[in-house]
Amino acid sequence: MHAQPHELQRYSDRERMYHWATALLLLLAACSGMAFFHPNLFFLSIFTGGGAWTRILHPFIGVATAFVFLFLYLRVRIDNQAEAHDKAWDGKLGDMIRGNKDALPPAGKYNPAQKQVFWAMSISLAVLLVTGFVFWRPWFAVYFPVDVVRVAVVLHSIAAVVMVLSVIVHVYAAIWIKGSVRAMTRGTVSRAWAKQNHALWHRQMTEGKK
Ligand code: HEM
Structure with a gap:
């Protein structure tokens, strides 16, 4: 979808595809992972076919999540x-949490909190990927000493x-900032939204294009 005169293009079709594929995969990875975390959360294995299937699929879903996220990254x-x-x-964290927008300095495409x-997402996903391989049984765990496997399990959690x-x-x-x-x-935002929330990005996008 192309931006109308009162809008600005923020994401391409491709970027949105990567984003929603990551979101869906991460949700499945998180539900299947939490199912192993505590018996009270075992019901979350329902989305990945129950106990045995969840155990088989979780590492593959995790690898797929990291793979798709890489393109967005x-x-x-x-x-x-x-x-x-x-x-x-x-x-300025207090002002941001209170929604006190007038007190917030102008931001670029992303504000420091978004960054x-x-x-945090990028680093934790990288740690999840690497540590996940270390205790992926029956294939990879056998190549690592048991203490390394134990540390990997803790870091993964x-x-x-x-x-x-x-x-x-x-x-x-995303929901709170209207x-x-x-x-x-849609890939687009209103110019008013851009001006209010990302003034430096708004200026950069509109300079000489009025
Ligand atoms: C249902 C869940 C989600 C919703 C509603 C959502 C919503 C959004 C929205 C509205 C934006 C645009 C923000 C902006 O341009 O200012 C965005 C950007 C982004 N989202 Fe999500 N998201 C979801 C899940 C995820 C997940 C699971 C991940 C990654 C693990 C993710 C990673 C990103 C990234 C990397 C961006 C680009 C902006 C940035 O670098 O911060 N999102 N999301």
Whole structure:
């Protein structure tokens, strides 16, 4: 879908496809993983075919999640790099949580909080992938000493908690900041949304194109 005069293009079709494929796969990976975490969560294995199937599928779904996310990562990593103007956001977390937008400094394509969530997702997914291979039985675990396998299990669990919390913050912010979800459904945002939430990006997108 192309941007109308009162809109700006924020994501391409390809980027949205990578995003929603990642979201769906991550949801399946998280549900199947949490099913092993505690017996109270075992019901979550229902989405991946019950106990035995969940055990077989979880690592494959995890690898697929990381694979698809890599394409999204390559598209958005540059805009998630910390920039000098991000410094002005230090100490503004309270204003952001209260939705006190007038007190927030102008942001680029992503604000510093979005960037932190992005890196938390990227790093935790990388840790999940690497540690997951270390205790993937029956194929890979046999190549590692048992102590390495134990450390991998602990790191895998910590990274999973970081990932789930990051996704909760991400989805909450997407819903809470009105006009954001359409960026990932239609690919476009209103110019007013861009000006209010990402003034530097708005200026960059509209300079000389009035
Ligand atoms: C149902 C769940 C989800 C919803 C509703 C959602 C919504 C959104 C929205 C609205 C944006 C655009 C934000 C903007 O441009 O300012 C976005 C961007 C993005 N989302 Fe999601 N998302 C979901 C799940 C996920 C998951 C599971 C991941 C990764 C594990 C993810 C990773 C990203 C990334 C990397 C971006 C690009 C922006 C950035 O770098 O922060 N999303 N999402």
